[in-house]
Amino acid sequence: MKKNKENNTEKIMELLGKDEALLFFDQPKISRERLHIPGPNTINEVFGMSDRNVPVLINLSRIYNHGRLGGTGYLSVLPVDQGIEHTAGSSFAPNPDYFDPENIIKLAMEGGCNAVVTTFGGFALHARRYAHQIPFIVKLNHNELLTHPNKYDQVMFGTVKEAWNLGAAAVGATIYFGSKESNRQLTEVAEAFEAAHELGMATVLWCYLRNGDFKTKEQDYHTAADLTGQANHLGVTIKADIIKQKLPTCNGGFRDLKFGKTHPDMYKKMVSDNPIDLCRYQVANCYMGKIGLINSGGASSGSSDFAEAAKTAVINKRAGGCGLISGRKAFQRPMGEGIELLHLIQDVYLNDAITVA
Template sequence: MNTGKKTRLNRILRQYGLGNGTAFFLPYDQGLEHGPRDFAPNPAASDPRYVVKLAVEGGFNGIVVQIGLAEKFYWDYAGEIPLVLKLNGKTDIPPDARALSPVNASVEDAVRLGADAVGYTLYVGTPAQEADFEQYRRVRDDAHRLGMPLIVWAYPRGEAIEAKGGKDSFYAVDYAARTASELGADVVKVNFPHPEKRTDVPAAYAEEFTSQQAIDAVVRSANRTLVLVSGGTKAGDEAMLEKARESMEAGATGLIFGRNVWQREHDESLRFVAALREILAKYPSA
């Protein structure tokens, strides 16, 4: 890791959030990825200004947005919270069978906008993997050249994945974490693994594992790549808090919760964020 990356990561982890080396990010790219109806549970969240302000109020380490929202709405809070510029994304309209998330912004754009990191979605296991790896390589090279930390959304996708336990099986998530590490990610974002999903998975994953054993293994597979665990789709609060506890117990660097936060009414969002911050506070990094 060069000094530019180290400086920016230190700023994210030590000067924002809890300042204890843990990370808590608020992603807000779901309008592109899932469509405007994602904001229906809390219509206020359709306004990017509301969500950026919520990230500041909640004491997050950073907010993740696509370039259009970064250029139009991050301005009001520039310097108050780190920006993670998402460099690629796709709509929810085409099927996942040949999933590829096309690049729509550059690392140079991130530097211009004052970002502290960039994000890239890597679909592991699709037939479009060759093209995905090639455009990822160009992003990785630019990020290294410009000293910008690279956060990889390591998402298993495609028919082959669905035939072997599904995209959030222990097998798929573990494989994706290792793939991101070997391809040079500085930080990897993964979904919480479901070890109970064992249909036609390789023999090593066909045994019974607890959720703690599964997330432990995923963090180990990432090696020295920092791990962020996603909140995933909205579920009961206690279940999500337990996933957060197990993730941090496994050695994850932090959490990245989007819809689980901003789909709630404002005050309820902040109460839920406070509960997650209590968990993060118990796992400071050396």
């Protein structure tokens, strides 16, 4: 971290509290020189030599150049698909205004986001008014969670062509890597992403893990750096342009659960137990950062949300990630507070004093 204090550095340090040391970590196992660092020329440097067609480049530019972080190479995205994923009642009870999807779009716009993610139904009612004002990312699939007993599967709720008709800049999808249904989801999403690219839309993949055996009495490995990192690597393989992943909280999933292929250097030379190093391993699996990693903001915890958001943004930025995709912490509170939280996240990425480790 540079010594100069500007752009709300003192406020961010205050929010970090005992985690202030994250700002000064300077011994990453994978050096920053190996990474592609997010910046104003990201699209030219990464996608300019790719197979992405001109309309895809235009839509990527729309996303990367919109909002308060426009032109920086960093992203702040508002995702609201929890009405399906977690039931609408539980998601919107803290602020019933968001049963109306127009308020989701308004929050993203007022919050200075690069893009807004929500469902086919939410966008369909408001496309003509807002599609030209903020980039839409249409979520293609969901886990509906109304089946009893619940099953952890992602099913398509619409088509890529429908998303294109809504004026979407990108489509998003989830794969539950590790689940019984993951092979089908992988095939479906790969085909959908190819169709989206053909129509000129960018692609965003939620690379989540779902397997009961990944959680033991001692540890939940659904957020292990090695497992989530491999999920990211599978995601970039099917040509996701942006990867969404949960922030890692541990490591050693392959090793401790005794499956998959490992190498001793995975745990000795590539990763330490520092949160920035754990996240950097996720970045490394996104083709050394050429495909941007956005970490999720997680559930709302109430009064600690601002501190948690600042910490997550600092870890992601210092690890070499390209931003945050934060929903519940923003929309499960009054709109003014949600805007303030989104601006706080963006201030971390706008702050030149907070550098890549």
